[in-house]
Amino acid sequence: xxxxxxxxxxxxxxxxxxxxxxxxxxxxxxxxxxxxxxxxxxxxxxxxxxxxxxxxxxxxxxxxxxxxxxxxxxxxxxxxxxxxxxxxxxxxxxxxxxxxxxxxxxxxxxxxxxxxxxxxxxxxxxxxxxxxxxxxxxxxxxxxxxxxxxxxxxxxxxxxxxxxxxxxxxxxxxxxxxxxxxxxxxxxxxxxxxxxxxxxxxxxxxxxxxxxxxxxxxxxxxxxxxxxxxxxxxxxxxxxxxxxxxxxxxxxxxxxxxxxxxxxxxxxxxxxxxxxxxxxxxxxxxxxxxxxxxxxxxxxxxxxxxxxxxxxxxxxxxxxxxxxxxxxxxxxxxxxxxxxxxxxxxxxxxxxxxxxxxxxxxxxxxxxx
Numbered sequence: 001x002x003x004x005x006x007x008x009x010x011x012x013x014x015x016x017x018x019x020x021x022x023x024x025x026x027x028x029x030x031x032x033x034x035x036x037x038x039x040x041x042x043x044x045x046x047x048x049x050x051x052x053x054x055x056x057x058x059x060x061x062x063x064x065x066x067x068x069x070x071x072x073x074x075x076x077x078x079x080x081x082x083x084x085x086x087x088x089x090x091x092x093x094x095x096x097x098x099x100x101x102x103x104x105x106x107x108x109x110x111x112x113x114x115x116x117x118x119x120x121x122x123x124x125x126x127x128x129x130x131x132x133x134x135x136x137x138x139x140x141x142x143x144x145x146x147x148x149x150x151x152x153x154x155x156x157x158x159x160x161x162x163x164x165x166x167x168x169x170x171x172x173x174x175x176x177x178x179x180x181x182x183x184x185x186x187x188x189x190x191x192x193x194x195x196x197x198x199x200x201x202x203x204x205x206x207x208x209x210x211x212x213x214x215x216x217x218x219x220x221x222x223x224x225x226x227x228x229x230x231x232x233x234x235x236x237x238x239x240x241x242x243x244x245x246x247x248x249x250x251x252x253x254x255x256x257x258x259x260x261x262x263x264x265x266x267x268x269x270x271x272x273x274x275x276x277x278x279x280x281x282x283x284x285x286x287x288x289x290x291x292x293x294x295x296x297x298x299x300x301x302x303x304x305x306x307x308x309x310x311x312x313x314x315x316x317x318x319x320x321x322x323x324x325x326x327x328x329x330x331x332x333x334x335x336x337x338x339x340x341x342x343x344x345x346x347x348x349x350x351x352x353x354x355x356x357x358x359x360x361x362x363x364x365x366x367x368x369x
Contacts, residue, residue, distance in 0.1 A: 012142045012143060012202070013142070013202075015138045015139075015141050015142035015202075016138075016139065016142040016143075016201070016202035018138050019134075019135045019136075019138040019139040019142060019202070020135075022131050022132070022134045022135035022138065023131075023132070023135040023156060023191060023194075023195065024195075025131045026128045026129075026131035026132040026135060026191070027128075027188060027191050027192070029124055029127050029128035029131060030124075030125070030128040030184050030187055030188050030191070031188060032124050033121050033122075033124035033125045033128060033180070033184045034181070034184045034185060034188065036117055036118075036120045036121035036124055037117075037118075037121040037180050037181040037184060038181070039117045039121075040117035040118045040121055040181075041181060041261070041264065043117065118177055118180075121180055121184075122167075122170065122177065122180065125163065125166075125167065125180060125183075125184060126167055128163070128184075129160070129163045129164060129167060132156070132159070132160045132163065133160055133164075135156065136153075136156055136157050136160050139153060139156070139202060142202045143202050143203065143204055145204070145214075146214045146215050146218065146219070148214075148218050148219070148222060149214070150198070150200045151194075151198040151200070151357055152194050152195075152198040152199050152200045153200070154218070154222065154353075155190055155191070155193065155194035155198055156191065156194055157222050158190065158222050158225055158226055158353075159186075159187045159190040159191060159226075161222055161223055161226035162183065162186075162187065162226035162227075162229050162230065163183065163184075163187060164226075165226055165227055165230060166179055166180070166183050166230065175266075176274070178237070178264065178265055178266065179230065179233060179234070182233050182237075183230075183233070186229075186233075211296060211299065211300065213292060213295070213296035213299070216292050216296075217289060217292040217293050217296050220285060220286075220288065220289040220292065221289050223285070224282050224285050224286045224289055225349055225353065227278055227281075227282045228278075228279065228282060228286075228321075228345075228346055228349055229346070230278055231275045231278040231279045231282070231342065231346070232275075232342065232343060232346035234271050234272075234274050234275035234278070235271075235272075235275040235339045235342045235343055235346075236343065237265055237271050238268050238271035238272045238275060238339055239336060239339055240262060240265075241262055241265050241266075241267070241268040241271055242268035242272075242335070242336060244258055244262040244268075245267070245268050272335070272339070275339075275342065276328060279321060279324065279325070279342060280325060280328075283321050283322070283325060286317070286318060286321065287318065289314075290314050290315065290318060293311070293314065294311075297311075309356045310352065310356050310357075313348060313351060313352035313355075313356050314352055316348050316352075317345060317348040317349045317352055320341065320344055320345025320346075320348045321342070321345045323341050323345070324338055324341040324342045324345055327341050
């Protein structure tokens with residue numbers, strides 16, 4: 001009997017160690033993907049997005065006016081002279097209209113070389129994701145439970161879902177390859193922090209967490225947080241891109257670095273719309289996450305709400321995103337003002353994720369920090 005127990009424990013420890021190996025292997029491949037994305041951004045062409053300046057400056061207006069003026073040709077025939085309409089090619093509308101700013105195809109600008117580097121980067125990201133998924137799975141199998149019982153496990157699962165969502169958008173033909181570089185950068189930071197600061201040995205759950213609500217409440221929190229992260233990155237890039245377009249529109253000349261980076265992004269309108277759709281779609285699930293947590297709290301601690309720090313900051317995060325969505329429906333708060341609210345709401349989520357477990361004691365202080 002004792003020998004059988006020792007064998008079982010050894011097998012669990014072996015799986016936990018294999019999970020650690022997979023996490024480090026995933027980090028190595030993510031690092032290669034990071035390099036590939038850098039190469040894509042550095043050597044990819046901006047040819048298909050360089051029209052932004054022409055769409056927002058006086059030079060573009062003159063060029064378009066000249067092109068639009070040439071709309072007819074005179075043809076001499078035996079029966080006299082005919083004026084034939086020439087097909088009009090519209091390259092843009094009136095200057096200063098953001099809807100006319102062309103969308104960039106992403107980091108590479110659509111050229112052959114940049115596209116090759118981008119495909120390599122995405123392929124490496126997909127390989128790293130498979131290793132990452134294997135690490136989370138073997139961590140779960142090592143103790144036969146949900147693999148998000150402490151800060152280390154939550155961090156590894158959180159970044160895995162974020163990468164999975166990114167790859168899912170690509171599979172669905174959503175052109176968000178511009179997200180690849182900031183994504184793999186933050187995933188590397190998150191996994192490094194998980195290994196160095198939050199690492200916790202694979203072990204059984206504390207009694208309060210030993211419930212089927214663990215699979216519902218915490219998994220929803222992870223998925224919502226990962227998608228909120230994608231929305232926050234899109235919002236941040238929108239703010240930079242919007243300022244860049246404004247500068248061009250008013251006749252300013254952005255620096256070489258700004259032109260090199262920001263011309264490779266989609267238009268500010270596209271980034272803003274993408275972020276809004278994600279945040280609006282995730283918000284109902286975040287609402288249910290809080291409700292599920294309250295139901296679980298009643299079963300575990302005998303009350304639905306106790307103003308525990310984790311509960312308070314979950315609610316503050318909910319209020320932040322509710323304010324953002326309301327601002328989007330209010331004419332005076334669209335654009336940059338609403339974007340700032342979205343970033344504040346995500347910072348509240350991050351503080352709930354990291355800060356509450358580090359700086360506060362409460363019923364949720366089981367993060368293994």
